[in-house]
Amino acid sequence: MQRKAYVTGIAALLAALLAGCTSGSSGGDDTSDKNADTGTSTVAAQPGKYRTLPEACGAVSHDTLDSLLPGIAQITDEEQREKAYEGEATLTYDTDRKVGCHWKIESTDATDRLSVDFERVVSYDNAVSDDSEAQTIYTQLESAADIPESAPPSPAETESPSASESESATASPSPSASTSTSASGSADPSSSASSTSTSTSTSSASPSTTPAGLQPRTLSDLGDEAYLDDQLSGSGSTAEQRTVTVVFRTSNVVVTIVYEEQPMATGTVPDSKEMQDSAQNLAAQLAEALNG
Secondary structure (H helix, E strand, O other): OHHHHHHHHHHHHHHHHHHHHHHHHHHHHHHHHHHHHHOOOOOOOOOOOOOOOOOHHHOOOHHHHHHHOHHHHHOOOHHHHHHHHHOEEOOOOOOOOEEEEEEEEEOOOEEEEEEEEEEEOOOOOOOOOHHHHHHHHHHHHHHHHOOOOOOOOOHHHHOOOOHHHHHHHHHOOOHHHHHHHHHHOOOOHHHHHHHHHHHHHHHHOOOOOOOOOOOOEEEOOOOOEEEEEEEEEOOOOOOOEEEEEEEEEEOOEEEEEEEEEEEOOOOOOOOHHHHHHHHHHHHHHHHHHHHO
């Protein structure tokens, strides 16, 4: 009887030990689960839409180059003309990240320059997407160009006055002119001629600023975001050069177009609207090609 009791005691002790081990193992699993639940996981930002870039010198069609660089058509030698179409590639060490091409054509009327640059932006921060990084770069370019934040004038505000309005303005003398005439009794013919000459000279002289409605501004119908800059430089004894720049972003690619024209004749100013239209048409073609 004594031995039987001893064996029973050992069995009870083993059972208790096994129960304790099972309970400890279960508690450990619960702790592990709780720690896993409280951990935070980092989700990598989405990559950009574009993984490669187009060949910059082949991105502009011959017809478009003919329009922007009229001097090409004046090149009589076929081999030289074909070389002019090819342009000159921008030196780059990674054509998947940045490419560009530029053209310089001289004609009898002006020297025209065109450059096209593509930059594919890649973010090295897992928390920042390629698109966001490209947006940051675009914003820096826009800020550096000092593009006005205010909205551009509406087309109605930039339209030239109608013929009747112009005639009315011409027919009705200003109050200061009426006062001056009545005070002197009669207008001095020589003074009038001098005034007319001065007025004609001023209107025919080259403008020093970009016309209203064509001022530097953001563009709402190009890529994800875009802006246009128009600057006129040079005066006096040198011909004035106009530089039109269009920059736009589509996803993680930033495209920059710079179109310049410098007339051969002093006092001649390149037409702002014509150059802006040409640059915007090219930008629209490039944006469509990228999205295609």
